Structures are given as structure tokens and as C-alpha cells.
Amino acid sequence: MTTVHDFSASTLDGQQLPLKAFAGKVLLIVNxxxxxxxxxxxxxxxxxQRMLGPRGFAVLGFPCNQFGGQEPGTAQEIAEFCxxxxxVTFPMFGKIDVNGDNALPLxxxxxxxxxGILGSKAIKWNFTKFLVDRSGKVVARHGSATTPQALIPEIERLL
Structure with a gap:
């Protein structure tokens, strides 16, 4: 069975990072x-990240420029901004597509x-959040309007 841990992605500094490095952690993957x-x-x-990281939690950030051109910067500019x-201390990855033919396989x-809603698969906007359990199984998807703070009870149940 495929899990999030079977994928890898390039970090902002261009290093390939297998997501199996996060095995055993609860993840919040965000574009x-x-x-x-x-x-x-x-x-x-x-x-x-700071509050729950010590308990086995990690945020993974994936910059994306597909929505209104709102991530126009280079990897260095994104890193400096964050x-x-x-x-930001959580891992940030290189700029990706989340929809379309060039979408990152993850x-x-x-x-x-x-x-998403009504079974739609396309991500609608920036800051869509996917919650992943310690075994790498995707357990929830939340849209942009759901604040990270609102996810604390859900994350706590997985820790």
C-alpha cells in the first residue's frame, strides 16, 4: 500500500528529501x-511546529505559484521571506505545481x-492542508479558510 513515505521532493536548497525521513511523525502538508x-x-x-514538533509532528511547506501568481519568487527569495x-523552522520544499500535468506526484x-468537496480532486487555492498520520496515511484535507490553529484537536488525537 502506498503512503506519503513513498514519495520524495526537492527542498528549497535543491536537495532531494525522501519523505520516509518523516516516518513516525504526524504531518501537515501545505501548499x-x-x-x-x-x-x-x-x-x-x-x-x-514549535508547540507540537517535540511530540512527533511536522509541517511540510510546498510553495506553489498556480493560484493568482502569488508565489513568484525564486527558491532563495522564498527562503528569505519565510x-x-x-x-519558519519547518521544512520548506522547492516550488511545485499541485494541479495539472506537472503536479508533484505527492x-x-x-x-x-x-x-475535496463533492469529490473534486483539484486544489482550489493556496494553503490547502493535508493531515497525515504517523504511518503515512492521509487522514484529512482542509481548505484554505481552515486555520492551522483550528486543526490542533485533530492533530492532538493523532499524536
Missing amino acids: TASACGFTPQYEQLEAL ATKYD FTYLKDEKP
């Missing part, structure tokens, strides 16, 4: 953007495992 109305969610994502504006898998 991010630096110039979006939901960008302030970085603050809550980082707060979750570090200086939000002091996101194709996430969408297949947890379709």
Missing part, C-alpha cells in the same frame, strides 16, 4: 504562497486519497 491573503497562516503553522517574515497522491 504555500508568499503573496496571498492566507499568507499570515505561516505564523500559525510555525506555532504548531525566515525573515515568519521565522500532491496527485494526496488529492486521490482525500478529494
Whole structure:
């Protein structure tokens, strides 16, 4: 059976990172953007990472420029923005597509495992969140309007 741990992705610094490195952790996988109305969610994502990280939790951020061109920067610009504006310590990956023919295979898998409203698979906007249990199984999908803070009870049950 395929799990999130069977995939890998390039980090912002260009290193290939197998997601099996996160085996045994509860994950929140998020497509991010630096110039979006939901960008302030970085603050809550980082707060979750700091609060729950020591208990086996990790946020994984995947910048995406497919929604309104809201992530136009280079990898270095994204890294600098995340570090200086939000002091992000969780892993950030290279810019990806989440929809279409060039979608990162991980996101194709996430969408297949947890379709959205009325069974739609396409991600609608930045800051869509996928919650993954310790075994790598996708257990929930939340849209952009769901704040990271609102997910604490759900994450706590998986820890």
C-alpha cells in the first residue's frame, strides 16, 4: 500500500528529501504562497511546529505559484521571506505545481486519497492542508479558510 513515505521532493536548497525521513511523525502538508491573503497562516503553522514538533509532528511547506501568481519568487527569495517574515523552522520544499500535468506526484497522491468537496480532486487555492498520520496515511484535507490553529484537536488525537 502506498503512503506519503513513498514519495520524495526537492527542498528549497535543491536537495532531494525522501519523505520516509518523516516516518513516525504526524504531518501537515501545505501548499504555500508568499503573496496571498492566507499568507499570515505561516505564523500559525510555525506555532504548531514549535508547540507540537517535540511530540512527533511536522509541517511540510510546498510553495506553489498556480493560484493568482502569488508565489513568484525564486527558491532563495522564498527562503528569505519565510525566515525573515515568519521565522519558519519547518521544512520548506522547492516550488511545485499541485494541479495539472506537472503536479508533484505527492500532491496527485494526496488529492486521490482525500478529494475535496463533492469529490473534486483539484486544489482550489493556496494553503490547502493535508493531515497525515504517523504511518503515512492521509487522514484529512482542509481548505484554505481552515486555520492551522483550528486543526490542533485533530492533530492532538493523532499524536
